[in-house]
Amino acid sequence: MKKLTEKSITRMNKNFASVLCVLLALNLVHNLKVSNENRTREFQYEAWQTLTKSVGFFDEVKTSDIFISSNQNDAFETNAGSFYANSGKRLAYMFNTNVIWPDFSQCQLIAECQLSSVREKSISTIPNLTRGTFVPKLLASNRIDDWVGINSKENALSKSTIWAFDMFLMTPTTYFSYLVPFLSNEKQAQVDFLNLKAATVTNQFVNEFRPAIAGICLVQFGEIRKQSDQIMTIWRVPDLGFDPSGTPIKSPEKLDFKQVQAGTCANK
């Protein structure tokens, strides 16, 4: 083996320490990068907080009402628990649409397909909720002291309103949500369209567009500036409005739930 000289060893050491310094810096940069990458849902999360903590939007919602939502997801913040903590409204539950109508997606594509029995199906599904069920064994076995148990009692939800509610990211900078009560028609799920309320939360300085539902442009009802970097705007359905192309249109009083689909209109 070639004998190392004092000079070569010093050089090697310098190089070796420099390589380690570079690697240490690169590793920190890598860790920082990976940490940053999982912020993709951050705006959705923050917008949900803004929406559910806002005063006014959920005024008409009562304790033990039921929400039905296509984007409800217990794996994220869009659930009844988080809704209660933020808004103070204790829903009987926030169901995913697919739980109430397992063939919802297919039904949307077929004109004759009817979504039926929204109230009956919602109420009968409540006792099947298992999340966090725990009744201590030492206590009486018939003791029901949790919210699911209370709402599972007969007629407990007879006065509850069933709401169609949804929330999703419409564009990378605009979060959209709507809330509308179902009408008491067990044969076909219809919503009280003229009482529909919508909200947008944007992290831009101004709204980039107006939302539309079922091809009708919504009109601005109020604006709540939550924080300096978020604007929440409330929208309603006009009696007489316009479609996205600018053609005047009269809003229907009732709307088939399948037709409650969001779109956009240009700002005035």
Place this chain on the structure above:
Amino acid sequence: MKSNKSKLIPSKQIDFGWFALRSKYLPYAYIGFGILWLLNCLTIMKSHWAGDDWPNSQTPYWIQWRYGSLSIWNVLTEALFWNGQWMNGAGRFYPIHWIESRFIFSYLQEHWEYKLYQTTSLALAGFLFAYVVYLLSKSHTLSIVTIMMLSLTVQFRRDFDPHIAFAVMLPSLLVRVLLAIVFSYLAAKSPKTLSGVGYGFAAGILYFMAMSTYEFGFLLFPTLFIAYLIGSKDKSHLREQSAKVMPKMLVIISPRFLPILVSWVGYGIFVFGYLRPNATSISGSYVLGLSSKSIPVFISQSFMGLPGLAFRSKDFEISFSILVIVLIVFWISKKSFDSFNGFLVKQEIINHKGGSLDDNNARVGDHGILLGFIALNLILAPGLMMSMQPSWWDRADLTHSYLGVMITEFGTALLLSILLLKSPFLKEYVLVNRIRSKKRKK
């Protein structure tokens, strides 16, 4: 390293004692590499909820919704409910994790609070690891290099990442195992039988808690055994071989070690002898098996801690802030290496002059081989576990790992440190510096 030669070894400091050494270079090296480790851990603060932390972060809200309020009793019953579900369903037993995670998410609801807890836990695990390395090796050199290496081997992952997600499960497991190692060592080393047994009990309880945090802990039993062996050796060394020394394999039945053994065997019998045979729905990742497909899984996972393995080209897009970070880290690293070199050179000079030193010519320490086995145990255990899970066959490779990768990262840091300090190159380098300092003295 010119600054070393000119600043760190002034001739008037050649004749110094252990205190002088400790008071100057050693803290600087520890502080420098400690800061680097902390900076690495602090990158967690940039992350958002990730993986299972998304649904688990909703725990307090579900409890409020379900029971009307958030109370300690409600949080505890929620945790025990889920623990029961997993015990009966999948035959798993990890109640400590359920309790710990439910309380963390319930009482650290703000995102930054939870992230700070994650950061602190990982940092603590790293510092504790460096302490354990020192305790077992009596080598500050090895301890310093290990904490430096951790900043290289701990790499955040893009699939299942135990650093920024999964409810601090892995740092928590490591902290308990490391504390159990400390007590296992003390159990053997303690001069009094009663205190030795007491330490043994503490180690046994901590180890049982570690296994009840995550089952990976079960495979880390050899680390406790080796720590006990090292403690026994150190004790016999203190007694200068005068006392009776128990044969190595018999230490396992010593009353000092018995609590640890009982914990391990007890957990094994309970989980593998009772829970799993009676589980009602073992599926997915919890089915165990062995086949030829296990081999590539095992091999690939053994290398997951190597520095740079998780890097991707897109990680290093240049920006002003990144450049600033790189420069700061580079500067701290450079200063830390300077202090570390000063420490090494002084150490050699003391030895050369016949001085006594705890780090006595022992860059790796007195138990290099045994520490190597500890490192290997940490490196290989996660891969062994995954190789026995059919759900990972054809899936785990050098780019896909699971939560245990953090254990591999810690083991790899220790092994690389031992190999680096054993390398002849470093020895040559220190000798050269010694010669230079002598010349300067003349």
